[in-house]
Amino acid sequence: MRRHAGDIMKIAGISGSPRKNENSEQLINTALDIAEDRNFEVDRIFLSEQTIAPCTACYACESAKRCAIEDDMTQIYPRLESADAILVASPVYFGCVTAQLKALFDRTLLLRKQGMLLSNKIGGAITVAGSRNGGQEKTVQAIHDWMHIHGMIVVGDNSHFGGIVYAPAESDIVGMQTVTDTIGKICDLLEMIKR
Numbered sequence: 001m002r003r004h005a006g007d008i009m010k011i012a013g014i015s016g017s018p019r020k021n022e023n024s025e026q027l028i029n030t031a032l033d034i035a036e037d038r039n040f041e042v043d044r045i046f047l048s049e050q051t052i053a054p055c056t057a058c059y060a061c062e063s064a065k066r067c068a069i070e071d072d073m074t075q076i077y078p079r080l081e082s083a084d085a086i087l088v089a090s091p092v093y094f095g096c097v098t099a100q101l102k103a104l105f106d107r108t109l110l111l112r113k114q115g116m117l118l119s120n121k122i123g124g125a126i127t128v129a130g131s132r133n134g135g136q137e138k139t140v141q142a143i144h145d146w147m148h149i150h151g152m153i154v155v156g157d158n159s160h161f162g163g164i165v166y167a168p169a170e171s172d173i174v175g176m177q178t179v180t181d182t183i184g185k186i187c188d189l190l191e192m193i194k195r
């Protein structure tokens, strides 16, 4: 992470839900509002607004350092690369992340092949599910796995693993606290790095 004195640090928030204005997007908005109040620049990447095809394993990313698929990932790559931290929120689908988010994860193989471009960025995860114990922690783990494979610095909520929410999010007071604590931890760490 190359920084210059006075630079404003940026936090990108990804919602992996195909649904607009539902729990995952609300949670990213809540978290990024807190980050904005703490003077961070924020970038909202909502997969409900993006079309991302799955990786086809053509390995153009290895041979030509480019992705052969031309879709919305093209404008997401620089947004991820320019972020200092990435907060990822996903609904739990069958105990894991959504297919939309997994497609994004797999397509970021390009950023590894271009020179570990996400390395040392701060990462945090939020998951929301329809059942109280519906696979939130397993899904957080899947998000953390993606971050570790990119060499990111992974944080939780300063107590456990990150934001763990039982939908509807606004009714889950305990879960909302884990979301607030996760973005708080990301902001704290960025401020420490900046000093």
Ligand SMILES: Cc1cc2nc3c(=O)[nH]c(=O)nc-3n(C[C@H](O)[C@H](O)[C@H](O)COP(=O)(O)O)c2cc1C
Pocket: 017, 018, 019, 022, 023, 024, 025, 090, 091, 092, 093, 094, 095, 096, 128, 129, 130, 131, 132, 133, 134, 135, 167
């Ligand atoms: C295909 C599919 C699979 C799901 N699998 C689970 C699951 O394994 N566990 C669970 O608790 N909820 C499951 N749900 C419910 C969603 O996690 C829940 O509705 C969540 O709030 C959706 O997030 P969103 O509001 O951000 O879209 C599933 C929903 C769908 C559509």
